Amino acid sequence: MSVERTLHHFPLDPTSRQVRLALGEKRLAFTDVQVRYWERPRELTKLNPSGMIPVLVEREEGKAPLVLCEGRAILGHLEDAHPDPALMADDPVERAEARRLLTWLDRKFEFEASGYILHEKIEKRLLSLGPPDLGNLRLGRDGLKRHLFVFDELLQGREWLAGKRLSLADFAAAAHLSVIDYFGDMPWREFPALKTWYMKLKSRPAFRPLLTDRWPGLAPAGHYDDLDF
Amino acid sequence: MSVERTLHHFPLDPTSRQVRLALGEKRLAFTDVQVRYWERPRELTKLNPSGMIPVLVEREEGKAPLVLCEGRAILGHLEDAHPDPALMADDPVERAEARRLLTWLDRKFEFEASGYILHEKIEKRLLSLGPPDLGNLRLGRDGLKRHLFVFDELLQGREWLAGKRLSLADFAAAAHLSVIDYFGDMPWREFPALKTWYMKLKSRPAFRPLLTDRWPGLAPAGHYDDLDF
The missing domain is CATH 1.20.1050.10 (Glutathione S-transferase Yfyf (Class Pi); Chain A, domain 2)
Known part of the structure; x- marks a missing residue:
């Protein structure tokens, strides 16, 4: 369980906020990197070729980093890997x-x-x-x-x-x-x-x-x- | 297993096609209703207030119809309810x-x-x-x-x-x-x-x-x- 998370995001971006709320609800700690995405920094485009935010990187010893690009990939993964508390009902x-x-x-x-x-x-x-x-x-x-x-x-x-x-x-x-x-x-x-x-x-x-x-x-x-x- | 499916769609809409491919891969039969969505027909807006396609309706005896609006809801449900064959890898x-x-x-x-x-x-x-x-x-x-x-x-x-x-x-x-x-x-x-x-x-x-x-x-x-x- 020694997963290290880094979230590349912009504080006033609605999708970034959605991911921060999901991480908070699931009590998953992360390091916060604020990105000036409109300048298309290379640090960001290397992770996500579309140049969009948010991007969540999960690092675990002995494994390749898992790079999750944008809301759908991040939220889908969090729900797959950390279903409790669930952010989608069973019904x-x-x-x-x-x-x-x-x-x-x-x-x-x-x-x-x-x-x-x-x-x-x-x-x-x-x-x-x-x-x-x-x-x-x-x-x-x-x-x-x-x-x-x-x-x-x-x-x-x-x-x-x-x-x-x-x-x-x-x-x-x-x-x-x-x-x-x-x-x-x-x-x-x-x-x-x-x-x-x-x-x-x-x-x-x-x-x-x-x-x-x-x-x-x-x-x-x-x-x-x-x-x- | 007596689910009756009706897909409201437009044949040249990419998302409608994505849903038809998913239904086909999962071998799920459906009745095909082509919708002139640009005319915002009431039949469609009653099912989906956004007026967008595709919409899949599942009817099962003794249950309220399940109305699935647009690609994310339809594809998510099909993957939840009919995981075989899976259209998302486990990895x-x-x-x-x-x-x-x-x-x-x-x-x-x-x-x-x-x-x-x-x-x-x-x-x-x-x-x-x-x-x-x-x-x-x-x-x-x-x-x-x-x-x-x-x-x-x-x-x-x-x-x-x-x-x-x-x-x-x-x-x-x-x-x-x-x-x-x-x-x-x-x-x-x-x-x-x-x-x-x-x-x-x-x-x-x-x-x-x-x-x-x-x-x-x-x-x-x-x-x-x-x-x-």
Whole structure:
């Protein structure tokens, strides 16, 4: 059991956050390497030819390192190798629902909501591309509300997003929303069921490291690390 | 074991094809419903609020129908419920590699290559958006070659894309490439290792139904269903 883990990630990347939450829930220690992935550092492209983050490297004596590239490979492996606590329910209906929501978040939510907001608020800053475009921000915020409405409606009838069990879908959604919350763009008051759900997640030990994330030049909203927001 | 399956799909959608290949490999019978998803039919949005395909519905006497929305939920469930034959190797290294490639195909390959080509060749036709834009097609074809170079290089040192075992990564890649091949846009001659790999896949029984696909107004290239292309 002497596996040494190194996570190459960016603190404000939703997928990196999802992996950090999963590692935290499973109580797996790791060394934290923050990567300026937009500069395509060779250290990263050597590990992952796509140049994307996160990348988790597991080193065990006498074995070749296991290099896990991006969310699907990392989360799949963690669930295979460390099934307790499980982040996917046993029930096929809840598994199907969690996977549906994971696709929703990774594609639809990113294309229609968070992609606009994070491009304007993070990428433009990091790449010195000038001030945020207000039209794009408005598109993102309008898209965001449509999606939050969907999540809130689900949570009015369920304990967790995919059903009775806390699952990867909750951590994925919380990871996405937490980055938007960092920038103060989450209209929590309009979505009370979603807010209650987020409060439960935010107070879990696995969430704590995310609340201390800061990136130079990108200041968080005042309530960002407040558990009673 | 009296599960009745209905697959709602579009024949020229790469993810739908990936699911059909997986069902074929696992010898699971299904009823085939072709969906004009771009018209957002209510039959589809009732099953999957995102309006995306494919959707697989499993009906079993005495149980609520299991609705599996999109590739990740369908393929995950098929692997959970019908692990033989497995489409993911047992070896953690090959699993990690297959998952890395699945993300590569779903995101990078689609963004940089197939997305351009299929938008110009399929979506514009189906949505009556006018003739293909040659600049976009060129971008797609240039991107395609860069990606094929990567796949070909992998296959020069391996039997299958993720390693020694045929896996979901092979079916996903073959599904993507087969749609591009339908339109005669695959430069096979430049990528001999990839061509050999594709010939092996193309001659599998699970592949046969894909070779008979035709869509009104979208004619396939002459060699499309030729096993010796």
